[in-house]
Amino acid sequence: MARHAELIYIVEDDPAIARLIASTLEKYDFPSARFDSGSALLRQLERQAPALCILDLGLPDMDGLEVMQRIRDRHGFGLLILTGRADTHDRVTGLELGADDYMVKPFEPRELIARVRSILRRYRPDRGSDRPPRRIAEFAGWRFDTATHELTAPDGHLEALGLAEATLLRRFLERPNQILSREQLLDEQQIEALDRSIDLRVSRLRKRLEENPRHARLIRTVYGAGYLFGAEVTWL
Numbered sequence: 001m002a003r004h005a006e007l008i009y010i011v012e013d014d015p016a017i018a019r020l021i022a023s024t025l026e027k028y029d030f031p032s033a034r035f036d037s038g039s040a041l042l043r044q045l046e047r048q049a050p051a052l053c054i055l056d057l058g059l060p061d062m063d064g065l066e067v068m069q070r071i072r073d074r075h076g077f078g079l080l081i082l083t084g085r086a087d088t089h090d091r092v093t094g095l096e097l098g099a100d101d102y103m104v105k106p107f108e109p110r111e112l113i114a115r116v117r118s119i120l121r122r123y124r125p126d127r128g129s130d131r132p133p134r135r136i137a138e139f140a141g142w143r144f145d146t147a148t149h150e151l152t153a154p155d156g157h158l159e160a161l162g163l164a165e166a167t168l169l170r171r172f173l174e175r176p177n178q179i180l181s182r183e184q185l186l187d188e189q190q191i192e193a194l195d196r197s198i199d200l201r202v203s204r205l206r207k208r209l210e211e212n213p214r215h216a217r218l219i220r221t222v223y224g225a226g227y228l229f230g231a232e233v234t235w236l
Contacts, residue, residue, distance in 0.1 A: 006051030006120050008032045011041050011067070012082075013060050017105070021054060021082070024109040030116065036060070038067040045075065052078035052119055057085050057094070065093060072098035076149040076160035078119040082107060096200045098162030122163060136236040137173045140218060142209065146170055151208065165208075168201050172219065172229035181226040202227060 008025055012018040013036045025032045033050075035041045038059045053071070057064030068079065081094045081102045091102050100119045103112065135146045141154030149166040152158045161169065171185055182198045206213040220228045 006030065007048075008116070009041060009044070009050040009053040010034045011036075011038065011053060011059065011064075012056045013037065013058075014056075017056075020109075021112070024112055025116070027109075028113050038062040038064065041067065042070060045071070049075055049077050051123065052080060052116060054080045054082050054116075055099075057081060057083040057090065065090075065097060068094065068097045068099060072162045074160065076162060076166070078123050078163065080115060080119060082112070092197055092200070095164065095197055096204065098164055100163050119163075137170075137233055138236065139173065139176070139231040139233045144169060144173065159208075161208075164201055165205050168198075168205055172227075173233050176229045176231055176233045179222050179225050179228050185227065 008030050010018055010021050010025075010032055012021060012034070015036075018034045018036070022032050022034060033044070035044065039061050041053070041055075055064055055067065059067065064081070064083065068081075071079065079099045081099045082105065083090070083103075084105045085091075086104045094102050100122070101115050103115065137144045137146065143152040144150070145152075146166070149161045149163070150158055151161055151169070168185060171180065185198050185202075202219060203213070206216050206219050209218050210216045218229060218231055220230050222228050
């Protein structure tokens with residue numbers, strides 16, 4: 001059977017759990033590489049990025065949420081948290097920092113594969129013949145590549161957004177100068193997403209786009225209704 005092209009990194013310090021994850025992926029023909037610390041992962045990312053990273057939060061050298069934040073500052077691949085932390089605060093924080101999904105141990109192997117496949121589908125480029133492979137949006141001096149999730153600032157600085165922020169930005173860009181409710185902005189793929197998580201995600205996106213996030217000009221709050229993206233958008 002042909003192997004998938006998508007390489008998956010496993011960041012887990014418990015050898016038994018790491019082996020279980022790797023064997024589960026292997027059973028479904030996903031190649032993987034294992035790392036037992038956050039620092040080992042970050043060193044590897046300087047050489048090669050995966051299609052997806054399965055990340056434990058309880059790492060021996062640094063907190064997994066810090067690892068996530070450092071990943072999302074530079075990379076745009078899929079992120080699945082697989083952890084023993086069942087606390088709602090950790091779940092929401094993880095999702096808002098850019099995780100695509102959150103699972104709590106112990107896990108059912110078939111569910112893990114289902115969630116891995118779901119994330120990978122979202123990151124694969126659209127291969128439909130009626131659409132161009134790339135779509136570029138320009139607004140207020142910014143440039144956003146919806147295929148790679150790369151956001152270029154007016155000064156030329158480039159960074160890759162995580163899927164959650166990229167999805168939110170694209171929804172704003174596709175319907176500029178319209179009031180969008182939290183329900184309209186909600187990622188339909190997101191498991192157990194909360195209204196509060198949308199507010200936090202908007203706040204995070206504002207920090208990237210606005211000179212003064214407390215007095216936002218691009219992403220405006222319409223009290224009692226939702227948010228409005230106040231810019232003209234040109235699609236290339």
